[in-house]
Amino acid sequence: MKKIIGLIVLGISTVALAAPKAQWLTVDNNVLSKIRPHLNKSVQTLYSAQGASVVKLSPSEIEQLSGIIHDELHRCGGFITHDSFEEARDALSFQGEMYFAKSAIFTDYSIDQANLVAPMVAQVEEPSIRSMIEKLSNFNTRYYKSETGIKSSEFIRDTWAEMAKHRSDVKVELFQHSGWPQASIIMTIEGSEKSDEVVILGGHADSIAGMFGGGGRAPGADDNASGIATITEVIKILMKNDFKPKRTIQFMGYAAEEVGLLGSKEIANSYKNKAKKVIGVMQLDMTLNKGTEDKDIVMMADYTNGAQNEFIGKLVDEYVKVPWGYSRCGYGCSDHASWTAAGYPSSIPFESTMEDINHKIHTAQDTLQSAGGDAKHAAKFAKLATAFVVELAN
């Protein structure tokens, strides 16, 4: 029955929404073979490489695809959107670029800031992370096209700006996108010595629920109020300690992740086009739900930078002292993939392995309560992310 509904939905939307700009998707071949039956017959495989293919879909088809993948494959994602066929094709041959990103790192991964980091890590407070998660989940939805989605991004901007109001070397801005109303948020602490080198800590600000995303309640407590609240805690601690980094640090809340990593893709590509020197990116997307018994922090090994992942593992041992390991998304599952695609070293320390994923995400049940009722798990990520930005920026 579900299959039939999916088919009808895709069929109708293709007709009804002929006007909007189509997008090119890179999709894993295994996922593509399973969703093929739902796709309009006219959808052709335009290019294949590295176990994935390029197909062209309308924006509404893309949105529904996410739901179909969820319902049919009982998993998330499986695709990245691109603005042109060339960009999609290049993304598939981008293993080359990925190897470049893995090898051509001149970043110093030594851990030598314990005097600064250890006291800061000790100041991480679970209640303030929890409170921010509650505030963000109280927006009915943070869907990228909704009124509350716009308001929630402004709320994040205001919260971060308030924490930095005493600092003239810190600015907080909205990054407006041309294709949709929700803005991304960027906070910048200007580096005192090497301000052209940038360390980025980001997470997505939007939420989504159900096949049609925008309509209903989407608290997105785990996905991804938790990541934004964790980043907010890091900002709180850096500001409280009046930390002045040598390199520039940027905190980012990305718009429209849930519909194809759209916000981060625009930002990462604009950095690439300006040849900005981004020396490390950490993505925090889902830090609330402790899903895996024997691992507290799980590094996704795909669409990330191997050398930086190892460095982050060492930071866990040094400063967080919890068990950690590796897993794989199997696709570009969050905004870290946008930075990897732009050629920058990027990592995503995650709340669980892929097998133990929180099945409440993308539903009205993604609440603080359903993830255990406290932010203790997220506090470990706040410690790790504090260590990451201070060690890399100094």
Ligand code: BES
């Ligand atoms: N937080 C999820 C990503 C995720 C889900 C990571 C499960 C690991 C396990 C993210 O917000 C998301 O939903 N991403 C999309 C991908 C995108 C290309 C639309 C997804 O997984 O469907």
Ligand code: ZN
């Ligand atoms: Zn999501």
